[in-house]
Every structure is written in structure tokens, then in C-alpha cells.
Amino acid sequence: MDSLRSIRIDPEAVRLEFLVGDAIVMVANQEGLFYFEHQRRKPESSPQVVDGDVGIDPVGLRSASVDVDVGIDMGGAWEQTFGGNTDRPKYGPQSVGMDISFIAEQIYGLPEHTTDFALASTKGSSSKYSEPYRLYNLDVFEYEIDTPMALYGAVPFVMAHSSNITTGFLWLNGAETWVDVEHKQGPATGILGSLFGGSQEKQHTIHTHWFSETGIIDGFFFFGPGPKDVWRQYGRLVGTQELPPIFSIGYHQCRWNYNDEKDVAEVNAKFEELDIPYDVLWLDIEHTNGKRYFTWDSKHFPTPKNMIEGVSKYGRKMVTIVDPHIKKDSGYVVHSQGEADGAFIKDEGGRDSYSGFCWPGSSTWVDFMSPDIRQWWARRFDYSVYEGSTPDLYTWNDMNEPSVFSGPEVTMDKNAIHYQGWEHRDVHNIYGMLMHRATSEGLVQRNPGKNKRSFVLSRAFFAGTQRWGAIWTGDNTAEWSHLEASTPMLLSLGVAGITFSGADVGGFFGNPSPELLLRWYQAAAYQPFFRGHAHHDTKRREPWVHGDPWTQRIRKAILSRYLILPYLYTTFYQSYLTGTPVLRPLWAEFPADKETFHLQNSFLLGSALLVHPITKEGQEYAEVYFPGGEDQVWYQFPENQGEKYQGGLTKSIYSSLESIPVFLRGGSVVALKTRVRRSTAQMEMDPVTLIAGLDNKNEAYGEIYIDDGDSFDFKSGSYIYRGIEVLGDGKRMSVRPKQLGAGKTYSRNKIEKIV
Numbered sequence: 055m056d057s058l059r060s061i062r063i064d065p066e067a068v069r070l071e072f073l074v075g076d077a078i079v080m081v082a083n084q085e086g087l088f089y090f091e092h093q094r095r096k097p098e099s100s101p102q103v104v105d106g107d108v109g110i111d112p113v114g115l116r117s118a119s120v121d122v123d124v125g126i127d128m129g130g131a132w133e134q135t136f137g138g139n140t141d142r143p144k145y146g147p148q149s150v151g152m153d154i155s156f157i158a159e160q161i162y163g164l165p166e167h168t169t170d171f172a173l174a175s176t177k178g179s180s181s182k183y184s185e186p187y188r189l190y191n192l193d194v195f196e197y198e199i200d201t202p203m204a205l206y207g208a209v210p211f212v213m214a215h216s217s218n219i220t221t222g223f224l225w226l227n228g229a230e231t232w233v234d235v236e237h238k239q240g241p242a243t244g245i246l247g248s249l250f251g252g253s254q255e256k257q258h259t260i261h262t263h264w265f266s267e268t269g270i271i272d273g274f275f276f277f278g279p280g281p282k283d284v285w286r287q288y289g290r291l292v293g294t295q296e297l298p299p300i301f302s303i304g305y306h307q308c309r310w311n312y313n314d315e316k317d318v319a320e321v322n323a324k325f326e327e328l329d330i331p332y333d334v335l336w337l338d339i340e341h342t343n344g345k346r347y348f349t350w351d352s353k354h355f356p357t358p359k360n361m362i363e364g365v366s367k368y369g370r371k372m373v374t375i376v377d378p379h380i381k382k383d384s385g386y387v388v389h390s391q392g393e394a395d396g397a398f399i400k401d402e403g404g405r406d407s408y409s410g411f412c413w414p415g416s417s418t419w420v421d422f423m424s425p426d427i428r429q430w431w432a433r434r435f436d437y438s439v440y441e442g443s444t445p446d447l448y449t450w451n452d453m454n455e456p457s458v459f460s461g462p463e464v465t466m467d468k469n470a471i472h473y474q475g476w477e478h479r480d481v482h483n484i485y486g487m488l489m490h491r492a493t494s495e496g497l498v499q500r501n502p503g504k505n506k507r508s509f510v511l512s513r514a515f516f517a518g519t520q521r522w523g524a525i526w527t528g529d530n531t532a533e534w535s536h537l538e539a540s541t542p543m544l545l546s547l548g549v550a551g552i553t554f555s556g557a558d559v560g561g562f563f564g565n566p567s568p569e570l571l572l573r574w575y576q577a578a579a580y581q582p583f584f585r586g587h588a589h590h591d592t593k594r595r596e597p598w599v600h601g602d603p604w605t606q607r608i609r610k611a612i613l614s615r616y617l618i619l620p621y622l623y624t625t626f627y628q629s630y631l632t633g634t635p636v637l638r639p640l641w642a643e644f645p646a647d648k649e650t651f652h653l654q655n656s657f658l659l660g661s662a663l664l665v666h667p668i669t670k671e672g673q674e675y676a677e678v679y680f681p682g683g684e685d686q687v688w689y690q691f692p693e694n695q696g697e698k699y700q701g702g703l704t705k706s707i708y709s710s711l712e713s714i715p716v717f718l719r720g721g722s723v724v725a726l727k728t729r730v731r732r733s734t735a736q737m738e739m740d741p742v743t744l745i746a747g748l749d750n751k752n753e754a755y756g757e758i759y760i761d762d763g764d765s766f767d768f769k770s771g772s773y774i775y776r777g778i779e780v781l782g783d784g785k786r787m788s789v790r791p792k793q794l795g796a797g798k799t800y801s802r803n804k805i806e807k808i809v
Contacts, residue, residue, distance in 0.1 A: 059277045072221070074279050079157050079221050080214075082273070087153040087263055090271060093145035096132055139462035142402065142469055144477055151265030152273065154223050158214035160651045161260045162549045162639070164189065164233055166205040166515075166527065168197065171542035171639070171654035173212070176202060178236040186232040186263075191483050191514045193457035193464050196563055197528070199535050206455055206528040207515035208483040209550035213284055214260060217646040222276035222284040224291070224517060227266040228484040234263040268480050281642045282634050288551060289633025293521040295553045297630045300623055300763030301371055302448075302509040302524065304333030304734045305612050306585035307596065308373075311340035314354035315361045321596060322365050326732065330597055330609045331616050333733050335365055336373040336450065336587075345414035346386050347376045348440045358442030366446040369735025373511070374443075377453040378422070378489050381414035388434065392418065397427050399478070400471040408470045411460035412453065419456055419466065422488035423481060424473035431489075432496030445501060448509040449493050454486035455514045486514020487522075494522035505765045511583075515552055524554040524583045532561030532592075537574050538669035542654040544581060548635030554626075555637075556583030565593050568600040569671060569711070575611040576714045577667035580659050582626075582636045584615055607711060614713075617692060618663070619734060620725035620742055620758060625660035627759040627775070636660065643719075644681040647702070653679060662722035662747075662756065663691060666707070666715040676715050679704045687720035689747045721749035723756025723778050738763070744778060752782040757794060 062071040068088050072080040082088075134141045160172045164187050174182035183201070189208035197205060210225040210233070225231065238259045264273075276287045307325070312318050318335060325332050343349040350358050362372050380389050380398070392398055398407040398418040407418045421427050437443055458466050468479035478485075490512040497508035510523035519525060527543050530536040540557035547555045559578045560566045566574065575597075578584050588595055597608040615622075625636050634642065638658050640650035656666040656678065666678045680688050682701030689698060699705055699717065707715045718724060723746045731737045746754040761773035775794040 058279075072275055072277065074219060074277055077157070077219070079219055079277070080223070080275060081155045082275075083153060084155045085153040085261060085263070087151055088271075089149070089151040089265070091148045091150065093148050094131075096146065136462050139467065141462070141467065143479070144469065145268075148268045149265060150227070150269055150271050151263065152225075152271055153261060153263045154273075156212075156214035156221060156223075156260045156262070157216070157257065158219070158221065158260055159216045159258050159648070161212050161214045161235065161262070163209070163212035163546060165209050165546040165550050165552070166207045166543065167202055167546070168199045168205070168539050168543060169202055170200075171545045172652050173235050175237050176234045178238070180237065186234040189231040189233065189483060190463075191455035191465070191486055191516075193453065193455050195464075195529070196531060199539050206513045207486065207519070207525065207552075209515070209517045209547075209552065210264070211288070211517055211550045212262065213281065213549050215281065215641060215645070215651065216258075217648055218279075220278040220281045220284050220645065222278070222288055223262075224274040224276075224288065225264045225266070226272040226274065226517070227269040228481045228516065229266045229268045229479055230482060231264065231266040233265075234261075236261045268477075281645055282632065285551070285633035285635070292518040292551060294551070294631070294633045295520040295626065295629045295636070296522065297507070297627055297768065298524070298554055299507045299509055300619070301333045301369075301734045303582070303619065303622055303626065304584070305331060305615055306334040306336060306373070306583075307332050308336035308338070308585055308587040309594070310338035310588065310590040312337060313340075315357065318361055319364055322368065322370070324596065324598060326368065328598055328605065328609065329730065329732070330612055331730070331732050332370065332612070333735075334371045334373055334448070336375075336585075338375050338590075339377070339413055340590075341374060344381065346381050346383070346388070348388055348434055349386075350442050355442075359444055362442075362444045362447055366444070369733040371446045371448055371509075373448045373450050373509075375450045375452055376493065377413070377451065378420050378456055378485075379410075379412040379414065379417035379453065379458075380420065382409065382416045382418060389418065392420065392430075395427075395430055397421060397430050399466070402467070402469045402471065404471045404475070408466070410458040410466070412458060419458075420489070421472050422485060422492055423476060427473070428488065428492035428495070431492040432499055435493070435496035435500045437500060445506070449497060449511075451486070451489050451493055451510060451512045451514075454489045454512060456485055484516045486512055487516040487519045490515070490519055490522045505767060507764060507766060511585075517551065520552050520554065524556070525552055526555065526583060526585065526587075527557040529562040529589075530558055532564035532566035532570065534570060534669060534671055536561050537570065537577065537667070538655075540577070540581075541657060541667060541669075544637050545639050545654060545657060548637050549639070551633065551635075553629055553635040553637065554582050556581045556585060558585065558587040560586055560588060560595055562587055563589050563592070566595065567671075568604045571595060571600070572604060572607050572611065572711060573668050573714070575608050576614075577665070577669075579611050579615040580618075580637075580663065580665040580716065582622075603711075610712065613730060614692075616731070616734075616737065617726050617728065618659075618724070619737065620727055620760075621660065621662070623763070624725065624757055624759040628660070628757070640664075640679075640681045644686075644701075647681045647683075649679055649702070650681050662719045662724050664688060664717040664719065668709050668714050674709060675706050676709050677704055678707045678715050678717075680717070685750055687747075687750060688717040689720065691716045691718040691724075692726070692745065718745065718747040720747045721754050722747050723754045723780055725756065725758040734763070744780075746780040746782075748780070748782050754780040754782075 070082040176183045187202040188204040190204040213222045276284045399421045401408045470478040494508045494510045515525045559574045560571045598605045686701030687698045726743045759775045761768040
């Protein structure tokens, strides 16, 4: 540790106290809930265990199992039935748990849930929920809003925040996990009371209880002291967001499913006709031969290379879906080779491939726990193996929780066996991340010597997923409540390090009204991952479907995304360097402003843009809180009409159907590209416009990052990273660029104007 941060250990109580200066900021095992069950050998007779056989395991190795003796009733320990499925834990009950207390005002994180951004209590007299936050990756049909139920991904990480300190904690466990939260306000009592000398000063404490079905206790504590310090520390441990290729932060057009090559060409042509920019066109499962991934439906997609090239000649890309379930068919080469190479997860006996039901029917699942099998999977993306693919085709990993239609809770049986004998219960929550990794590595390796970045979208995720691509919030619904919920969901993901994220524009299920669809486009244009998507039972909803004036309004929303691309790409690079999320809570930039601690109806895109989505039908005015004190000013963006908004105040802002409230932070410089083009590739050499919002001292500062947008060459110095200072006296401005980093001169882009 250092002179600022220290840890006090009480070995007798197994308690750790974490201090910043003289102040305790976290306590581990304050409530005495540290618990570690031994693995056991199944007895031949009575399923019982004595008290002494359940306790703390200082090693936690799978081989360190103990025999079971008669004592405590162990009914159900070796066999449980749930929803018609029987689970037989190989080692019996083996849960682990621990409590962590935070001296803080609010706590955030634990994605993925549809709860408030600031995590509410699940226990105690003021509890909002009656169940803990559940972390167990599941394929949830038409998920509910405002519930701690499990969803598609799990990151067991929280940030605790107060006006003077921010801390964090990661519970590194891939098994099913539950987290209880309890807020307590009042004089410090119990152990904390003794630690604070019985102080009667009101102390807001947040008690959390973490417990997992299996595994070891592997916890990481982050001292901060500020939000960006925690993200930097956390990023050093699990990795930061990999810098995406620039095309992937443009607009994506998707549907389950575009019917055939003619449909693809017509959709692409309609974007051209209406001068609406987009970068990627997606194909869902119907493009395959009977849900056999890495194949094409020969009737509807007979010439895939020609189809892809027909899109890519406009500077655009395509994406196809590739799921982890492999159809059981001896004539399907991926299945036959997988069986021959031992590529699939095994059943409970450990010999035969695990079998379940998914989109193709009877299926097996690739075992991404094995490094060799991850390489086996990566080779499926070689151009010589994935016939019909080209360098302009990228990948979407869906159903990788994993989703098993015939399994318990629509997922895999917990007693399935992975690489090195691990039960699925031990690694369930990391399965999707490992698939994401293997796919991303395959897209990189298919271009030997070219050093090209990959783009892969995944539905399931875990801590560290950000190293391999983007995620989305899953199968949402075309309702105003789901649009509203998307902001706290994305904020929670960003807090936990997964910042290249978005929600399906318009809602996956159902048919949005023209107004809802428009408002969703307007919000998503300022969110990191921007994709329109819909279920096959819905009506078509491409930007032009409702006709004018809706088409032109949606076009304007999409254009607002392409306007800010230089700023957004720079923000992604900053996130790659520091771990600070691209889409961030207001308290990330204004940590002492208590009014921001509960806010979840607005967000900051980078450090400079304040965005307030409109999430109510017929809403014309938004109550916008402007963070910062009286010295902080905000300007309307992008049309700066001269009116300033003072920080620390809430204003009622008119919002017509033409736009949503977006504001530029005083003291900031934002880089834009103002020419209307049809894709990011066509914008590459366009000049840059700098928009400066001067602070009360008539000063502003911003940064701009430029590289080739496609390769990893930036890691060896092929980039430009400049800081831009703008000084004004009310009559004129002077600009002073400064070099940031060690990048070499690369770009032919020029600054066209400063406004």
C-alpha cells in the first residue's frame, strides 16, 4: 500500500478494514458472513454431514474434498429437481460467501438488471425488492422492468460513491451469484460503531452480501479515491474497452431477418436514395442452411460474396450471426469435425457430447473453456473455411448465455462437463465471454499480417468482455418503459467496464409507434452502440417506413451520430487508455454534486456532452438538471444559440419532435464532421470542425484522436492525439494545439473551422 491507503487486518475475526487516510471506506466481513463450504465426496448411504465438515477452506482446490459423516440433514444435497430437470452436483453443496460494507451514499453496478441505476436495498426495513440481485446469464423472453431478476450477462462489480470518495469491489466468480444490498442511515453501530468510536454523527453505510453456488473467494478492492481512479484500477485488472474499428460506431441496420440477396440490395439502395448514412447491414439466423452456422441458404443467399461486395462498395460492412449451438448432423462439417476433435461440452458422465434443443433442433455446444478448442473455433472464420465470407463480413454471437431451450431455466444443465472436468455450474457466467473472445481472435487471425481489428457483438458477458467487442441489452420491447430503462442499463454496464453497449432501437418485440421509434433513434444516436433491430413477427421499421415527416426526423437523428463521430472515436480511445466509460453518469465528471447521485434520466457522452432522452409519449418539455456549481455553464448543442445554462440548476427545456435536449459543457472543445456522407469510410478525409464552449474565463479545452480506424497499428504509434486549447476575450479566439502521447503524424485531415 502507500501512505494514503492502508488495510487493517483482524485475523481472529477474519475482518479487513480499508482506509484512505484515517477514514475507513470499506470493511470486509463486518457482519461475519464469510463462509466457505468444502467440496464433498458423495456418501454411499446417509446424505448427512457433521458441523465440523462445513467451514472455511483456506485452499479451495477441487481436489480438497472431504468425506461426509452423519450429522446435519443433507437432504437434496446430491440431487435436486427443478422444472422437470434433475441436477446432481458432483461435489455436493459448495457455496461461498462474504459481506462487504461501504461507507458511501450510493452504490452502482451489478449488470445486467432493469433496476434503478443507484442500487436499491433488497433487505431491511426500506428494501425495494424482496430478492437479491441475481447474476446468472439467462435467455429471458420479454423481460420485465424494475426487477433484480437475472438477464443475459453478469458482472459482479460495484462502485460505491460519495462526494469525497469512490471505491469499488469485484467478486471474481463465474458461478451463479446473488448479491443482497442494504442501505443504513444513522449513527454508526455494531462493529462500525466501535471502529468510529461510537460517533453519533449520521453515517450512511451500504452493506452487501455476496454468495455464489461454487468456487473460491476471490475479491478485489479498489480504493479510488475518485471515480476515474477506480475505473483505471479496475481496467488494469480486467482490461479496458478495446478500441473498435471506426465503422462499428456508425449506425447498424438489422432485422430478423432480411429475406434474401434482393432484400439486402433493396435496403442498401433505399438508404442511398434517401441519403441516410449507415455502416453495417446484418443477417440473422435465417440466412443459414437450416440454422447451420458458417453456411448460407443456397436458395435465398446463393452468391454471398457478391452480396457482401455489393454493400461494401459503398464503404459499408455486413454482419452474420454465429451461435454456440451446433446442429447434430453428421453431414454438417462443423458438427462432424467437432465430434472428431472433441470440441463439445460433455454430458454428466463426461464421455458423450452434451445434447440439448435450440434453433436448429437437437444440438451440441462448443466448449470454449479449452484454449485448444477456442483456437479450433477461431479457425472456423478463415476465409477458406467459412465459404462466402470476405474481409468486410463481421460477426454476431447470440444465444451464448448459453441458451438451451430444453434445459433448466432455458440454459445448460449445471452438471454438464467442460475442459479439465469443470462442471458447468462453476463457469456458467464466463461461457459467453469466452465465446466472444474466441470469435474476436478468429476475425483477427483470418487476416495474417494485416493487423486488422475485429468487430463482434455478444449478448452474454462477464467482467473483461470489453476486451473483445460490443454487447447489447438483449430482447427488449417496443414500449416507452423499455426506452426509459435503456439509460440506467447502459450506465450500469459502463460503470462495470463494458462501455461499447447499446439497446435495440425501437424495441425487439412489438411494433413501436412513429413517435416512440423517433425518440429511440434520437436517444441511441448518443449511445455507444447504435443498432436498429426487430423480431421477425414485427412490421418492417426501417427509417423510411412511416414516411415523412418521420423519415426526415429519423434521418436527422442518424445524421447527429455521424456529426459527432470524431468526438465519439476520441472518447473511445480515451476509454481504451483509462477505463473511463464512454457513456457515463453525471457524477463521473462532477463527483461532489449530490444532485447527480440518483439521476438516471440523463447521461454524459464523454466529458463534454450532456444528453437527456425523451422517454414519455407526447412529452414536450424535459426537466433537465445541469451539473456543476454556479461557475459551470452549458450551451445548447449543436446549434449554440448563445443562451447559457448555469450549473446546479434544473431547467424546463422545450423539446420538439425534431430533437432531444443535448448540451455542450462550458470549457470544452468537441471535434465534429459536418459534411453529409453515407458511411464512415466516405467521411475519412473530410475536414474537422471544432466547436468550443467557452467557460466563464473564456477558455476551453478538448482533445482529438485520429488513426486509420481499422488496424492495431495505433499500438505501435501510428496515430495523432492532440490537445486543443481555445482562449477568447469575447472578440476573438486563439487556438493552441499540443501533442498528447507519442503518436506519429498520420492524418491528412485538416481543421476547417472553429465555432
